[in-house]
Amino acid sequence: MPASREKGDTVPIKVTFYGGVRTVTGSMHMVANTDTRMIIDCGLFQGRREEFYKRNSNFPFDPATIDFCVLSHAHIDHSGNIPNLIKNGFVGRVITTEATKDLCGSMLPDSGHIQEEDAKYVTKIRKRKGLPAVKPLYTREDAEKALENIEGHPYREPITLDGGIKVTFYDAGHVLGSATPLIEVPDGGSTVKIAYAVDLGRKHIPILKDPEVPPEIDYLFLESTYGGRLHSSIDEAKERLAQVVGSTVDRGGKIIIPSFALERTQEIAYFLSQLLAEDRIPDIPVYVDSPLAVNVTKVFRRHPECFDEEMHETLENGVDPFGTGRIQYITDVEQSKQLNFDDSPMVIISASGMCEAGRILHHLRNNIGDPKNTVLIVGYMAKNTLGRRIVERHERVKIFGEEHALRADVEVMNAFSAHADRQNLLDYALRLKGQVKKIFIVHGDEDQSEKLHELLLEHGLPSHFPEEKEEFELS
Numbered sequence: 001m002p003a004s005r006e007k008g009d010t011v012p013i014k015v016t017f018y019g020g021v022r023t024v025t026g027s028m029h030m031v032a033n034t035d036t037r038m039i040i041d042c043g044l045f046q047g048r049r050e051e052f053y054k055r056n057s058n059f060p061f062d063p064a065t066i067d068f069c070v071l072s073h074a075h076i077d078h079s080g081n082i083p084n085l086i087k088n089g090f091v092g093r094v095i096t097t098e099a100t101k102d103l104c105g106s107m108l109p110d111s112g113h114i115q116e117e118d119a120k121y122v123t124k125i126r127k128r129k130g131l132p133a134v135k136p137l138y139t140r141e142d143a144e145k146a147l148e149n150i151e152g153h154p155y156r157e158p159i160t161l162d163g164g165i166k167v168t169f170y171d172a173g174h175v176l177g178s179a180t181p182l183i184e185v186p187d188g189g190s191t192v193k194i195a196y197a198v199d200l201g202r203k204h205i206p207i208l209k210d211p212e213v214p215p216e217i218d219y220l221f222l223e224s225t226y227g228g229r230l231h232s233s234i235d236e237a238k239e240r241l242a243q244v245v246g247s248t249v250d251r252g253g254k255i256i257i258p259s260f261a262l263e264r265t266q267e268i269a270y271f272l273s274q275l276l277a278e279d280r281i282p283d284i285p286v287y288v289d290s291p292l293a294v295n296v297t298k299v300f301r302r303h304p305e306c307f308d309e310e311m312h313e314t315l316e317n318g319v320d321p322f323g324t325g326r327i328q329y330i331t332d333v334e335q336s337k338q339l340n341f342d343d344s345p346m347v348i349i350s351a352s353g354m355c356e357a358g359r360i361l362h363h364l365r366n367n368i369g370d371p372k373n374t375v376l377i378v379g380y381m382a383k384n385t386l387g388r389r390i391v392e393r394h395e396r397v398k399i400f401g402e403e404h405a406l407r408a409d410v411e412v413m414n415a416f417s418a419h420a421d422r423q424n425l426l427d428y429a430l431r432l433k434g435q436v437k438k439i440f441i442v443h444g445d446e447d448q449s450e451k452l453h454e455l456l457l458e459h460g461l462p463s464h465f466p467e468e469k470e471e472f473e474l475s
């Protein structure tokens, strides 16, 4: 205890920024007072393999000492290390929304499967060099076991936890089930209110409701993925999608869309089925080739509480918003392989979103060498991922350990982004001017975070740009 503090004072609430700090992936932060230690998010850090293992397998604290975990949404860079947290001794509750809990039911076991496949691949290479086998970060079974700890709660209903801590989920409008949790921690006679807008969506995203701002906030964690950039409007996204499909079909090519299985796939399917119904694109086959995306789409159907009015209207009119009938959803491996032998124009939407694993790798391998085809990028690509190398139009890229020439057209559309842009983030922060004591800028590549930090300071907002593992006392 510091010398300046009198005996009998309470120990202040402290936050520690453990992950997703000055980088996009691996979100994880701790909030602690004398009695309770909780973490917000427990995401996978994504990047080069060696660093991936090192960062994700070594927790900077003893997981057994954590009382509970608050989970903002199901994206793997926020939820993906929960199975490992439990494997390493965490026995507490994971508190999240109902839709996020359901999504984790598909996404975490899928992530476990990816880890197992990756470990097999690495082991094969190591064996050739006479090196011992490696173990996966966690297995599908570990992930399935972890699901038992996850609790789903409705939006806007406070959940009371040990130590009088309250958690309330407000809609973040980012992906299905996404939330801005408001965490209220008792502090002597008062309460400290911490909100976590990581990730934060934006208005008019298809399917979802617009983001909500919790009523009172003392401290705000704010994402900054696009802290230095502005998006074009989502209405333009549909127009541009039509153009890209049209021009690729004119060349006789295929449109390959690497897409996050969660949200982006459903949005693209939603727009493509509208464009087909409106006769605005040629009548070519559209495939969603990802067992995970197929399962996630089923979860969407179970959570109308997350839908906006337009989506409810579509459903009331008896139209399937995900285009069943016009869009073919593939889970079978053989059916997936058949697409390789068909040279006619088609759209293939497949995961993973950053092209790091999954069936998208086969489709890229088969199609990126042909200038007739288009790789349509509709999501964020983190540094050191195959997706980022495609965005940067490297002449040659490695897929399954082999180099391939990148000759296909690459189209990048940020208009689909489910993240708030620079203006949206500023507007959100300005609504809190006068009440918020500090805004912690996290979840962004360093240049983007810094740009947002400077922008907020220019507007007289109390922005703070933490370092990794920095501790900050709240009062």
Ligand SMILES: [Zn+2]
Residues within 6 Å of the ligand: 073, 075, 078, 174, 175, 199
């Ligand atoms: Zn997210």
Ligand SMILES: [Zn+2]
Residues within 6 Å of the ligand: 024, 075, 077, 078, 198, 199, 443
């Ligand atoms: Zn994120």
